[in-house]
Amino acid sequence: MDVSEAALLASIPNRPAFYSPFVNPVNAKRRRNLVLNRMAEQEFISEEDAAIYSQMPIPTERAISSDTTAPYFEEWVRQILDDRFGSKLYTAGLRIFTTLDVGMQEAAEISMNEGWDRIEGRPGFRHSKFADFQESVAIGNPQADSMEYVQGLLIALDPWTGGVRAMIGGRDFQFSKFNRATQALRQAGSGFKPFVYTAAIASRIPQTFVIADAPVVALQVDGTEWRPSNFSETFEGPMTIRTGLQKSQNIIAIKLAQEVGLESVAQTARRMGIRSEIERFPSTAIGAAEVIPLEMAEAYSSFSNEGTKVRPFPILKVEDSQGRIIWDPKPERTQVLDPLVARIMVSMLQNVVEAGTGATAVRIVAGLPTEVAAAGKTGTTNDATDVWFNGFTPNLLATVWFGMDIPQEIRPSAT
Missing domain, CATH: 1.10.3810.10 (Biosynthetic peptidoglycan transglycosylase-like)
Incomplete structure (x- = not known):
């Protein structure tokens, strides 16, 4: 230097x-x-x-430009290769073959931009708009650095191999190199609830098991009482846990976690791919734990693969300047659930998409035809700070998140 x-x-x-x-x-x-x-x-x-x-x-800017097809994906690849090959990556004329699907990446960019526009255009959105931030930067406004605007991420992968087909790690790589898909720790919200239900099904609690959707009081670590409520702030009485997941009732998830044990829930999530720290608190059942989005995608692959999780990866092979393969990473597949448990969970998550909280996200907003089988779970944290969808079809699995970099309400009642 x-x-x-x-x-x-x-x-x-x-x-x-x-x-x-x-x-x-x-x-x-x-x-x-x-x-x-x-x-x-x-x-x-x-x-x-x-x-x-x-x-x-x-x-x-030399390495990755925001003008490239998938700058966050490319930077992720570069970091992996830099760790493996060091300076050779930049001097040896290596040829890199990746899992990226350019058409899918372009479709993902369009979809995310539409999502950001919808959020910024809805009543109650009080943050800076991204266009305002761009204009402030262009004119040299000294307040530009302090402007906060809504961010987001998308991960799409092959549910059978784990190959990442599309990745968006933020609003614009030019302004923020931080890859929220691979680096951000965010509360999982209701997207964590399927791990509670998986632990229950694995312990032989049937999906017809009935729990009362009624007020519950739980003691917190500091000895104070926690009185959680549902998103609707109403209670609906006894219901099966299948219906509880379909409606994403917080009370059902909390009581079910108490029934099966928070340790079992945490260990189930860990086996399925959540490596981030999971606290054994009652609020963990409704998504208080912070997770890395790429971990969520990996964990949900366990459902789509009849209990086998796949590790998301971006690189197919690396050749030297003579065309010889010098690295050929293989998909990492690990059986983590009984296939029957996975099938039951897929059925319950299909119910979420067809008749529950995921119906609007998948069939209306995303426009997925009803003839395409889909399963998944929405996820919203307290005060609408984090908004997620984790879901899959037979051929694709995706994790999507919207939120602010500094956790705060996106807008009232955002879902």
Whole structure:
């Protein structure tokens, strides 16, 4: 790294978006030159050197550009390959073959953009709109860095192999390189409930088991009482656990978790692919635990594969400059559930899509034809901070999330 590059890096942290060389190169150069002049004043460098370094061009983005087909996916691939091959990745002329489906990626981009537009256009949305943020950055508004706008992610994978077909890790790679699909920890919300039901079915509790949807009081770690409610803030009386999942009733999930044991629920989620820490609290049953979205996609693959989970992966093979295969990663498949348990859960999750909380998301918003079999679960956290859908068809599994980077209500009653 030369002095010019060091000065540029020193100028960015104060206002990252405003002084980003990739977003605002004019501002970045002006700020860098100011730093160089200060260095000369403090006699760290000579005035002649400061003048020379001030004439050097601002570097352009080299590795991954937001103009590429799938920048978040490509950066994920680059990180994996960098860990494996080091500098050889950049110097040896390697050929990388990935699982990405370009057509599916483009469709995912369109779908997510439509989703963001819907959220920003609905009554009650009080945050900055992304277009306003872009305009503020373009005109050099010093408040741009503090503007908060709704983010999102999408992961689509082959449910049989785990090959990732599409990935969106955020609103725009140019403004935020943080990949929410592979790095963010977010509360799972109601999307966690299927792990409760899976633990119950695996322990021989039938889907016809009846639980009273009625007020419940649970003691928290600090000794205070927790009085949870359903999303509707009403109670519907006795119902089967199948109906409880279909309607996503919080009370049913909490009582069922108490019946089967929170340790069993946590261990079931762990086996299915949730590696993030899972606290053994009553609120865990309704999704208080924070998870990485890619883990959710992996865990739901256990349902679609008759109990076999698949590890999501992006790379098919790597060839050297002579066309010889030097890395050929194989799909990782692990049997984690009894096939019968998985089939029962698929049936219950199909019920969610056909007649429950997932019907609007899948059949109306996504427009999936009724003749295409689908199963899945919506997921909304308290105060509409995180909004999820995890679901699958026979040929595709997807995890979708919308929310703010700093957890807060997206808009009242968002689902």
